[in-house]
Amino acid sequence: MKLSKIAYKPVGLLLGVGAGLVAGALFKQTWKVVGRTEDAPDATDEDRTWQEILLAAGLQGAIFGLVKASVDRAGAVTTRRLTGVWPG
Template sequence: MKASKIAYKPVGLALGAVSGMLAGALFKQAWKMLGHDQDAPDATDEERTWNEVLLAATLQGAIFAAVKATVDRAGATATRSLTGTWPG
């Protein structure tokens, strides 16, 4: 295993935590922008419709994936700038 990949592990873990918090905040804002007054529904929320539950899950998944990819890519690019090697 490359030294840069080993060195990137703790950075990647920290970035993962930050990206999760950022994605959660973005999802809450997006859900409100769609005109929903309540928090996003859980899959087991009996009082919410199938459409609402599936829309929330789809939107949340898309936002989390996009934020994770953005943060991972930025972290790898920064690592290459600092070390001269790509961490992957």
């Protein structure tokens, strides 16, 4: 395994944690508008409908995926600019 890949591992891990935090905050704000409630439903919320639960889960997954891919790509591009090597 190349040294650049090994060196990028902790950076990628930190970026992933940051992406998760950003995605969680973004989903929470989005759900306030879409769901018209403060908290998104859990799958086991008895008083919530299937439609509401599945909408929340799909929206959360889409937001997380978008933020994670954006952060991962930006991290790789920045690494290439700084080191001249693609970390992948």
